[in-house]
Amino acid sequence: MPFSSRALRFVLLLPLLAQPLAAQRVAPAAPARATAAAPVAIDRTPWLYKGSDITPDPAWQFGTLPNGVRLAVRRNGVPPGQVAIRVRVDAGSLFEKDSERGFAHFIEHLTFRGSQFVPDGEAKRIWQRMGTTFGSDTNASTTPTQTVYKLDLPGATEANVGESLKILSGMIAAPAIIPAAVNAERPVVLAERREQPGPQVRIGDLIRGTFFAGQPLADRSPIGTVETLTAGTADTIRAFHDRWYRPERTTVIISGDMDPEVAMRLVAQHFSGWKGIGTAPAEPDFGKPDPSKPVSATLVEPGVPVLVAMSVLRPWHFNNDTVIFNQKRLVDTLATRLISRRLEQRARAGGSFLQAGVDLDDVSRSANVTSVNVVPVGDDWEAALRDVRAVIADAMASPPSQAEVDREYADYDTAMRTGVETARVEAGAKQADDMAQALDIRETTTSPQTSYEILKDARAKGMFTPETLLASTRRIFQGDATRVVANLHAADPAAPAKLAAALKADVSGLAGKRRAQAAVTFDKLPALGRPATVTAREKIAQLEMEQVTFSNGVRLLMYPNASESGRVYVRVRFGGGWNAVPADRTTPAWSGELALVASGIGSLNQGDLDQLTAGRRLGLDFDMGDDALSLGAITSPADYPDELRLIAAKLQAPAWDPAPVARAKAVALAGYSGLEASPDGVLSRDLEGLLRADDPRWKTPSREDVNKLTPAEFKRFWAPRLASGPIEVSIFGEVKPDDAIAAVARTLGTLPPRKGATGPAAPVRFPAHNARPVIRTHSGPDTQAAAVIAWPTGSGVTAIAESRRLDVLAQVFSDRLFERLRNEAGASYSPSVASQWPLGLTGGGRLVAIGQLSPDKVDFFFRLSREIAADLAARPVGEDELRRVLVPMGQQFLRASTGNLFWLRQLSGATFDPRLYDATRSYPSDLVAVTPAILQETARKYLRPDTDWTMAVLPRDKGSATAPSSAR
Structure with a gap:
């Protein structure tokens, strides 16, 4: 709904976003195709629903051009002004010959370099001038069965949508597959391949190779092989393109804030002239699936937790997407969910496995697969697999109870009903992505209401019973082939044979007695006290929000905004966050996210809470921020009062079940193996601590620290934090103000007044400038390395405008680093630069550039980063370069600010620090105020050569060699 503050934001950003389309156009690199002068006849047959009796979604309009290009178009105003375009080509890595492995993905890269209507590298710049952000708004993906080109165009007009479709049509039909482009992009594609996490890639390759042995999918990873990518030429890559990129294999999908008839006309104008x-x-x-192939396989990857993956495979074949087909699949879905819940209950109780779950899927049109994934406790995969198979065998032996069936149905019903209630605010980009996915798996789409009706009709037919779920369970665990793969931490030549034997071992009767979950109501929660009274209530200028103070000190920030129908965002902030954690020793702070919510409330454990919230949109998400802890959830207008009650009960009477602590320790210990297996793992383990001068609050705890954590110590650390610090409640969404105030008064308002954090927060320091980089090593491939360079900046609300200038500077830096490190040198696939300016800490701000590259390019990364930093400080950026950063940032703000979550994030803590209100209001004016001169001044202030800090992560066998130079 329109309101004054949104109008103010738009007015402030108009000078930034306004630009004639003529200035965005670039002369074509090659003669343009003639487009049809006369209107093109579009066949309006709804091709998606051929062979289906599902009610078509009336919002989608379909068409087919005379050359075979298909269209799917709908109007959607979420977010306002955006048009989401997807161009899907029915061709992926499974379409490649042996000598063409990786070519489908290679072509995806080449299309963005240059094509019929734009010269090399210019498409990215054109779309930036239109307001897109490369990588999020403009991107593409290649899978075994399709390639999808993505454009989310903000501030869309008929002119820039038409220009974009023209560019896309040239990219798809006539990319510049020429020797110069192929040779320039080849290092980038090889860098992307090199930067993939080795252990995960090898496990994925083994799983595909074993499960799909004898099928093309077994060795058709989209990334290809070094040999085929190196051997590929313009002629051989173009041959793949010309064979599979054809009009009849292409679908243009548009969902956005535009008249569908206009969108269809523009697609026809630019795609109808294409001929295969x-x-x-x-x-x-x-x-x-080939039943004659080996049943089992193992590998040893110490950098990944021990795990077991099992599958039951059946041939995939096309099914008409009918109502009854979907209803039968819903029965199968509930059967897998029920088994997964039993497995989770067993894991929570301290079983032999940390995690296990069952899924059912059609995989790349190659097989219909029932998959089982198991993460053991420690290295004992045999016990874990035995226990998981025992639970599955028990589910196949006798039917579940009706209460179990009803429990799974209730959750599924809630999920689908939520889809109906929130359909009006579903983003156009999601709808476009969902359509592309439906086409890939040969299914239809329909409205959330129709999908929900199909579910309810199945229940009315009596399809969800203990007997039907038993039959489904037995069916989905039968197939043409059963395979199993295990990752181990120590070599065992007998392991494949042991795995094969484990699949046949009799596990009947080993599951033990099924756990019957007792009924739980809100009456089982601890009783709350007397409601608080309101002591102050005031409106927040220009933001259409209210701030309310209660007699017990709780403060409420309320935004009764119904623009997101069916959603209410609830967040309760309390405590001191990282500021309140000791800075002179290690603590169990790491354990909160893993175990605090699961520890229960009062006499209720996590299983009881799951039962309590069954069929409701209720939950508890915990977060530890810089200056506060928080509990919250995305709930509904009907459920948010009980969400508040749940949070209040957690703060008043937290339980301290020891089982989640034991599980948290096992999960943390299982993850250690991956922290040294790749450059990325090392960065995730060490970088935050190093960038804060080894402050123990941000250092990864050692194995010893994790092992020594006891339930008693867990409680000693967390109990006072749950009980301290002022409480701020944020409620944003479809609520009535008086009702929301009353709900807070009788929940959080019943808690006793709380003490603030004790003592001042410890300052956060940036590490001292180093002449040579800090060196860490990893145990992964010797072709992988990472480099980091960072400069200290600032923190806090007072200088918030400075943080926005740094955001712009980081984007300019990132664009330059991307162009030179990736596009020109091919040294790194995805270098990144980001500015981090913590509002709730006393220090800790930094601008950081990171590149993953080969070890011999580490010095080059440092040299290039410093060259860019020096140039930004020495001379102003060009007007066009600045606009190509500012316009996308302005559009990102406009799109984000149409949703409640944006305001919730911006204003968390504002009831206790009103400066955040002004800081949020000032964002547009701060952005518009950035000029080349101001940006240069900002670079001079912060990108100083005497303050930078560097780090390199090298392969272990090269880490002891001479460290990369940090000298200029």
């Missing part, structure tokens, strides 16, 4: 080259190829055969 040569004869259309036959559809490839993806094969069937």
